[in-house]
Amino acid sequence: MNNRLYYDDPYLHTFEASVLKWGTEPDGTPYVVLDRTAFYPTGGGQPCDLGELGGIRVIDVVEVDGDIRHRLEAPLPQERQQIAGQIDWPRRFDHMQQHAGQHILSASFVEVLGAETVAFHLGRDYVTIDVRLDELSIQQAEQVEALANRIVLENRPIEARFVTDAELALMPLCKQPTVSENIRVVIIPDFDYNPCGGTHPARTGEVGPIKIIGWERHRGNIRLTFLCGWRALADYSRKHLLLRELTRTLSTGEPELAEQAQRLVAEREQLKAALEEKETQLLEGEAQSLLAQTVPLSDVRLVKAVWAGRSMQQLQQLARLVTAQAADAVCLFAAEGDKLQILFARGEQVALPMNQLLKDTLPLIDGKGGGNPALAQGGGAPILPAEAVLAHACRLLEESIRV
Template identity: 35%
Template structure:
């Protein structure tokens, strides 16, 4: 088993590259797994993903533990002395997010007396679950202000191991599952947290913490946030979006929200008016079709969805029409409904549509179909008209 002193990431989280020797190896699923006499690769755990990097210029494809020793999956067999390298940008991002989580959780305890009951560090989102009911905007702002003030203080962050007796004297955030050789991550004047992950050296290296949103969970509230480079990039992107929106409305960033809200209200009013006009137009179209003397109706439209076609077809049946074919040429959709005895629309569609490049089906009284080509739709309308004339 590797001694604790050989886990370099616990001694120096800023160890980016090192030389060591391959200790043991085995083959599994097409990869050659090796253990190292010294390793700075964090294997993952406690909500923090595993590190990325290379061993002898070979990418680490997988990490797994065997007898409490980390093994690294490579595509080629290696032995002897090797140079190892951490993918540093990825590692430092994880360090910022993980340390930021410690600090944000501390801020929620200090400001609102809300403990953290869950943590997730993903590629896109970082979240903590805090106990209690819905967080107000004022509470979030106070907590965000507090956590960033702790960053500005640039408080020292240190890690060390304690005995069971020493652990009993510390006001730790949570009690660990073991009591001997517990690793404590201490944020000076803020908290003592049992944790095996990698962290920055001071709160100032977190850079920035931005709370994004919250959502309800079964046992509390989930808080989405970003730290460091992620927070900077997201803030930059959001500012760019606001500036582009302001340019679109020919205003400044402070007034863009008012312009968007006004446009949304105008659009909603326009949609309502369009719906009213569409309903009135539909009434006129129905009146025109009802007044025709033939029992069959075949009409094509532009801009009517299937629900509108079905609604119109049903009203035409109520008005006494016997066989109704309505279609939309633009969408290449068709609806058929009828009042004929011993005629099944769905069966006809299932047995005939493939010859016209169409797909669809339905019930005995009403069926619908769609077509790839407008010409196929038009041919099928003619087919249905001829079929009607053949059975009446």
């Protein structure tokens, strides 16, 4: 493992190496293999390092059959035998903070609740662990978080090294290694002994604050989302600005903010209910007005109307109100806008199928729709005026009645 410089010094920013192999992935991405590298490859729940090799951007780093492939944005000239590398240090240190923070948080769960971590994912924005728990209370989460941050503030050393079988046998490991040789253990003395191949800072103080920001049930366990270090501080700053803006907008202090928000939500629901009631009353009045203008068609009363910018939901409500008041009514409604919407409905005494009438009308507007014999709706391009479309439907309706 001597060619993996990130094991010797995770703080190494730059290095020089010899190119051992040039290659191309099946998707055409060029890559090189070096005699030594400071680039950490994706693995163990930790994303890879990014950076540059010889001025060419490294876009991915993976291990394939023991080789660490540095996938490049552009091919590296084969005459370049010696090459200088530079890793993206802010990305590397962020991963060091998050990964070490995960060790500390997972060990805190074991210490406080006897709950082991069964999965870990270090994402671009958030970090998650799956903890073997049926449920987690706010009080329990606070206890675990408090212990984790106490370990951080104590600034304990973090030692990461390869160990012998004899040393391994004496260590109180939090989990068994996934490999049988070259076993590397990350040690926080008297707290956590974790087989791990990732990169970590030298002391817990460098991890910075550890903050649990949420959890949920996931496949029989509890999945926690948390942030460490600079990520946690950025999250705090973002939420503090949001909180300040909310207190200014609502003209209230932070302690009263939740109560004020609840009050506003309650008022909104009351206003919404009152508005819906008034809208229903208006629609009922409009339905009566439409019925007063019906056109007799054999033993059917035809109600035909066109509106601009009306929603399909309003057309449905009007049709239901009309047909509820007049069982012998047939509604032919349309709403003009960017899209022409049409709705056909019938009362209980009418046997004509509205879905068939819609099917025979939609081709005029290259439309799509569906429904049932009592109510059908659809929409299409405003190729023809709505009045012309409804006139066509009316003729089809007359033909059906004569038959």
